[in-house]
Amino acid sequence: MSKVVAVTGNEAVANALRQINPDVCAAYPITPQTDLMQRFASFVSDGLVDTEMILVESEHSAMSACVGAAAGGGRAVTATSGPGLALMWEILFVASGMRLPILMPVVNRSLSAPLNIHGDHSDAMGARDSGWIQLWSENAQEAYDNTVQALLIAEHMDIRLPIMVCMDGFIISHSIERVEYLDDDVVKNFVGSYKPLNPLLDIKHPKSIGPLILPDLYLEYKRMQHEAMSKVKDVVLQTAESFQKISGRKYGLFETYRLDDAEIAIVILNSAAGTTKDVIDIYRNKGIKVGLLKPRLFRPFPYEEVGEALKHLKAICVLDRADSFGAFGPLYTEIVSSIYLTKSQPIVINKIYGLGGRDYMPEHAKIVIEELIDIINTGKVRLYKDYLGVRE
């Protein structure tokens, strides 16, 4: 029987990690992830998991220890936020290049300076090219469900890649919500036991991992990482299907909301998608055909499927909670690429919002929908990239 609880996003993900019972967890505290790892460390000290907890002196070391543990043949996890993820950056590429299926919840936080501890997507977007799979989560339930599903994707023998599960710092990590937990045994059976591939601790078969590779082979290695990534979509869908059988909850590569007959749409990640859905209902009641697409799998990016889902629209606004200064936001460029592949030509604009935890209110979704209505009525775009809810 599943159990209904009122918990924070951090608490829900910590509980998923307890149910997974990894071999090794190496972590360093950083707001807003601290509370997640503190809870997991309590599970370790209370003997509720068999995990070896390694307290390290930095996130660079946390990821390095996970790489060592995973290369040795263990199931390794960590979690981080914002500057912690930035400090891991070098080792993120080592984890993916060595094809180690490490699981890392990322409690999304802004990057300094100015110093800010609140939620935005600058951290994970900065790591989007690191060869990690990325799943994004709207609320505590999705963060829990994605964490449970993550290892099945990462550890699939066709994949063997590390995976991040993203949720919004504070907005989700520190808010209490209704969450349905699966039974411990159900999760245990779903995740299964870990099958290491070429573990270093198999001393009868000595090998080296991650050695020097000169220009005559490096490109082939990188090509193989892309090949593995290209198989992730199918595995994500298979995993979602199995997950639906144990939970009753349905997941895909992305979620659409009232999109099929829509003329205009908002594309948005994580917690702000929920607020947007409520505003879409208000406009639908007024007869405005507006819908939403919320990516779940951001790396690898499902270009064809997203393009198909959006190609019938007249105008789209992509909202980014991360900026690329002097360029479009990271989600915008993926959406435009997706649509370009379909040969369709809706107008696509970009809004940067919510940086450093600035609240995304229903009012902001209304401003965007009104602008999209204006664009399809007049055919005119004021600015392709603009900022939402900012004091100019």
Add this chain to the structure above:
Amino acid sequence: MSEILEIRWHGRGGQGTVTAAKVFADACLSGGRHVQAFPEYGPERAGAPLRAYNRISSHELRMHCPVLNPKIVVVADPTLLDSINVTEGAPDDAIFIINSSKDPSIIKAKINPTKNQKVFMIDATKIAIECFGRPMPNSPLVGALAKVSGAVTLETILEDVKKSFGKKFAKKIIDGNLEATKRGYEEVKEI
């Protein structure tokens, strides 16, 4: 969206206001409802004004942003009435629950409710001191909110207050808080 009960709490850092919002949300889980409890995070200093929020609904709660138009406003610290506008965004049928020992006419004048707004008072700090010897008004306020909102029964809220203390506290403190919650439920009055 009218079926969502939205609550805003005004308190000061260190008073247990955030915990009160969490306990109330937990108690409202019964009956398959969806709940949210979250504070507004700022610099976390003892004594600084803070806000916390609840949403309670029979449907999935998708909105992830502060409550702008609370149906119920709970003020845990009466001195806040002089420094912030606790009626901000409150709709015409809003209900205020004020922790105060002052004369009801003084409180009513400070709130200055519109025709359909209701003001309730409870001397939660006094109840807390009498029940467990500390000026922590959250338990009586949770009791008062349970009564005024009708969202949860006294039995359920008492069970949840007990659960929220876990095994960390002495029996005397837990019993005192249960008594305080019960008195909050029974003694809250419309003014």
